[in-house]
Amino acid sequence: MPPTIAPTLRQRRLGTELRKLREQAGLTSTGAAQRLGVNQARISSIESGRYAVSAERVRAFARAYDCADEALVDALCAMTGGRTRGWWDEYRDHLPAALIDLAELENHARELRVSLVIHIPALLQTTDHARALFQTVAPPLLPYEVEHRLSHRIKRQAVLHGDRAVPYTALIHEAALRMGFGGRDVTRAQLRHLIDMGESDNVTVRVIPFGSGFPGTGQSIDYVSGPVPQLDTVQLDTHHGCEFLDSRAQLNKYASVLDRMEAAALKPDESRDFIHRIAHDL
Template identity: 80%
Template structure:
């Protein structure tokens, strides 16, 4: 396999998981290289995601590391080989790499759960609402940059449709519903879109109203479930862009935070009625 000069987040994650298996086996990279018939530099390149690895090689690593977790091994094998280009790769030249990586993670996810306080979840935004948000970006986006971001966001929403739409749970604070980005017409259409999307079998929309209590710091959290729990990822929105977390303790922490937020939220039916009342107020 050829080395990759700019590995994607998914490729880096595969390498990181292979490194974890090696460390759990108590092997240094030098010892692992000798065991597997490779040189130490090749093992390091694979673990950093800079060198593509085949499914056969992953299985050989797993045998050498005495890993008996077959579901994990098969999930890692599915991440190997020549990477098939997805629609998100078209945007790597125009947008921050993290946005393309996020779209790829969502594409391979088996479930998504998000919590937001100030904004409507990206996958549930109308085009007009998203455009209004992008007008607030600092420094201001150029017209072509705005169009790239808008089309990327709309294409990301494709995971909610099709023959096998991903299960999606959106925990939205009342503050986000009342922000009013884009003016009354845009806001009304956005809230109605939330109601409509919440009717889909794979989508759950729950509102956390003022006064109900709230867990966490109010930070936007996106929990992306992989094909096995070890491949879950948390994505946080920050002022400097996306931050991705995958350490076991971090995953457990944010899963617990989301559980507490969901417990404090209204039921899906009560949330639908709540949003409907807001539509009537606009």
């Protein structure tokens, strides 16, 4: 397969996991190349995601690395081939690459778990609320940039609907419910939308009230579960854009933080009533 000029997050992750298997086998890239009958540069290109591999080649790597985890190998094989085109590809020339990667990551997720302090989760935002947020970005976005980001965000929400709806848990701090982006009417409609989405079979909305404290740094966290635990990913929002983490130590850390947040949150029915009271008082 031909080399990839700009590998996606998914392609880079496949390469990363192949590198982890090689290292667990105690092989250098040179040693792996000799065992597989390829040159060392090809191994490096594959592990960086710059060279696509087939499912057959992934299975050959797994055999060479003595990997007996069939579930992991099957999951890696499902990630092979060239770049998979999805609806997000139409935005590649208009949005930062990390936002495209995030949409693709969510599309392949087995489960999504998020926590936010200041903002409503992106996948639960109304169009008006999202537009109000994008209009506050610094430096300011041009009108057409706002519309690109808005349509991209709304299309991301499709993962919560339909036959392949992803299980989704949102842990939302009370502060986010009271921020008032877009004014009273937009905020009230947003809160009612949260209540409605919380009634979906696959969506759980839980509120962390001010009185419960906050077991974390206040950073927004998206925990994306893959087909096997080794392929989980954490996405963090930062001032410079999305940051993706996938080391086992990082995954364990953020899973623990989310567990503590969930323990501090109201139950779903209590959260629904809590949101309803805030909307009523606006």
